[in-house]
Amino acid sequence: MRIEKKIAGMRAFVQGARRGGKSVGLVPTMGALHDGHLALIRRSCNDNDITVVSIFVNPTQFGPNEDFGAYPRDFEKDAVLAERQGVSVVFAPEPREMYSDDFSTWVDVEQVSSGMCGESRPGHFRGVATVVCKLLNIVQPDHAYFGEKDYQQLQVIRRMVRDLDLPVDIVSCPTVREEGGLAMSSRNAYLSDAERTAALAISEALREAAALVDKGATGAQAIDLIDQRLQTEKLLRPQYVVAVDPDTLADKSQQGKPLLLAAAVHAGKTRLIDNIRVD
Amino acid sequence: MRIEKKIAGMRAFVQGARRGGKSVGLVPTMGALHDGHLALIRRSCNDNDITVVSIFVNPTQFGPNEDFGAYPRDFEKDAVLAERQGVSVVFAPEPREMYSDDFSTWVDVEQVSSGMCGESRPGHFRGVATVVCKLLNIVQPDHAYFGEKDYQQLQVIRRMVRDLDLPVDIVSCPTVREEGGLAMSSRNAYLSDAERTAALAISEALREAAALVDKGATGAQAIDLIDQRLQTEKLLRPQYVVAVDPDTLADKSQQGKPLLLAAAVHAGKTRLIDNIRVD
Numbered sequence: 001m002r003i004e005k006k007i008a009g010m011r012a013f014v015q016g017a018r019r020g021g022k023s024v025g026l027v028p029t030m031g032a033l034h035d036g037h038l039a040l041i042r043r044s045c046n047d048n049d050i051t052v053v054s055i056f057v058n059p060t061q062f063g064p065n066e067d068f069g070a071y072p073r074d075f076e077k078d079a080v081l082a083e084r085q086g087v088s089v090v091f092a093p094e095p096r097e098m099y100s101d102d103f104s105t106w107v108d109v110e111q112v113s114s115g116m117c118g119e120s121r122p123g124h125f126r127g128v129a130t131v132v133c134k135l136l137n138i139v140q141p142d143h144a145y146f147g148e149k150d151y152q153q154l155q156v157i158r159r160m161v162r163d164l165d166l167p168v169d170i171v172s173c174p175t176v177r178e179e180g181g182l183a184m185s186s187r188n189a190y191l192s193d194a195e196r197t198a199a200l201a202i203s204e205a206l207r208e209a210a211a212l213v214d215k216g217a218t219g220a221q222a223i224d225l226i227d228q229r230l231q232t233e234k235l236l237r238p239q240y241v242v243a244v245d246p247d248t249l250a251d252k253s254q255q256g257k258p259l260l261l262a263a264a265v266h267a268g269k270t271r272l273i274d275n276i277r278v279d
Numbered sequence: 280m281r282i283e284k285k286i287a288g289m290r291a292f293v294q295g296a297r298r299g300g301k302s303v304g305l306v307p308t309m310g311a312l313h314d315g316h317l318a319l320i321r322r323s324c325n326d327n328d329i330t331v332v333s334i335f336v337n338p339t340q341f342g343p344n345e346d347f348g349a350y351p352r353d354f355e356k357d358a359v360l361a362e363r364q365g366v367s368v369v370f371a372p373e374p375r376e377m378y379s380d381d382f383s384t385w386v387d388v389e390q391v392s393s394g395m396c397g398e399s400r401p402g403h404f405r406g407v408a409t410v411v412c413k414l415l416n417i418v419q420p421d422h423a424y425f426g427e428k429d430y431q432q433l434q435v436i437r438r439m440v441r442d443l444d445l446p447v448d449i450v451s452c453p454t455v456r457e458e459g460g461l462a463m464s465s466r467n468a469y470l471s472d473a474e475r476t477a478a479l480a481i482s483e484a485l486r487e488a489a490a491l492v493d494k495g496a497t498g499a500q501a502i503d504l505i506d507q508r509l510q511t512e513k514l515l516r517p518q519y520v521v522a523v524d525p526d527t528l529a530d531k532s533q534q535g536k537p538l539l540l541a542a543a544v545h546a547g548k549t550r551l552i553d554n555i556r557v558d
Binding site: 007011100102103104105106107108109110111112129130133134137138140159160162163164165166167248 | 286290379381382383384385386387388389390391408409412413416417419438439441442443444445446527
């Protein structure tokens with residue numbers, strides 16, 4: 001497995017592979033790989049001749065009071081995990097390789113970026129869209145893989161790819177969960193044992209609410225159920241609980257399925273997100 | 280010569296050419312082709328196996344009170360001119376092919392977009408950057424060609440390509456001028472004979488000011504000379520006259536060469552721009 005830190009080197013490798021008629025998959029990550037990432041990587045290795053995993057903790061998607069500095073980093077472990085899955089290249093640029101001092105171009109995805117995490121993390125999706133646009137242009141993959149756990153991010157990227165005519169197929173993969181149902185996230189590493197136990201309520205509440213919606217309840221009724229269930233956990237502080245259109249992410253609380261139920265919840269200092277679709 | 284109106288068809292054609300090992304040049308235009316465009320097209324035909332000329336009057340780069348509706352359109356004539364130069368494909372999508380009803384992704388290039396035309400035409404460069412990003416993603420050319428007459432546009436596109444790692448080489452070509460020095464522009468078609476004569480003062484003033492800067496004058500002295508010369512023409516109303524850094528477009532009026540001297544001037548209802556570099 002090759003480890004590439006430079007854009008020019010990454011581009012040259014992929015262009016060589018393409019000239020050889022090989023298909024290319026990209027799995028963009030911020031490292032601290034868990035089973036959710038590995039499911040994306042396996043899917044890419046299965047679909048493509050060459051899989052590139054990018055590991056880049058992207059500074060432009062963190063707010064000034066967020067956890068950019070503390071974000072878990074373990075490159076050696078990540079590289080072993082990637083190689084074991086059959087990854088061809090890990091692309092791991094330094095921030096200065098990706099952002100020059102006078103960097104000044106931003107990709108703004110409106111509509112699907114507003115509300116939910118876009119409201120609580122201003123500028124976050126601008127940073128995400130910009131870095132994913134860059135990674136897609138550097139690697140020029142046939143397919144790029146994203147987890148459904150970051151559902152709003154997935155919709156932002158789908159919209160960007162559609163609107164800017166980026167020549168790539170976006171593939172989403174289901175959320176991978178720990179035993180007990182907690183959605184896998186690199187940030188779960190921050191949780192104390194007590195917080196981790198309390199956090200189980202998030203996926204439980206979403207599942208119960210989804211069952212209610214499936215039987216005919218509205219989004220508002222589902223939100224009530226989730227709010228009530230989360231209130232029973234003293235260690236959790238909900239940031240938002242919403243019922244939205246699964247494609248546009250517009251509020252759909254006054255209507256029934258198809259719905260996306262999504263929540264952001266603080267457990268101590270750790271911000272967790274999860275969602276469930278009811279189709 | 281092929282005329283392609285659909286993104287999917289354009290993409291399929293170019294992908295076929297690429298698989299055959301052919302290099303691709305793109306000349307993005309809004310039609311109403313003049314000798315300036317033809318110089319870009321000739322350069323592309325010379326550099327590449329395949330040349331694509333896009334003809335698309337891009338609604339998102341026009342302000343609400345600008346000339347989108349009146350902008351000169353003559354597709355039949357443009358197609359004949361393009362074919363005569365050896366163009367392989369004219370890409371001429373309808374606005375609805377390029378912008379869906381819920382289109383919501385914008386490419387914003389900061390810094391080089393501010394000032395000059397960016398100040399007098401708010402949103403203009405956002406529209407330009409977004410449509411050029413789309414065209415580059417659709418055609419995926421090896422080289423794309425732009426005229427130096429639209430100097431700020433050229434710098435916006437260069438910056439976007441650099442920042443977003445778009446896999447294309449941007450080639451600029453010198454401004455082509457009518458006899459007498461007026462910079463060629465599709466908008467020259469709007470000019471009355473008297474306005475056209477008055478407009479000669481723009482390039483004359485820029486040339487005289489450039490000679491002054493070349494002999495050691497500052498940007499401010501050059502601006503004074505240009506202002507005075509333009510004031511002698513009653514049919515002209517200057518919008519801006521600037522002396523800026525040729526790369527960053529930051530104000531450099533207090534310094535000498537290297538400088539870009541640039542002006543935007545209304546002749547009647549017609550807005551004309553021109554510039555000259557002093558290196």
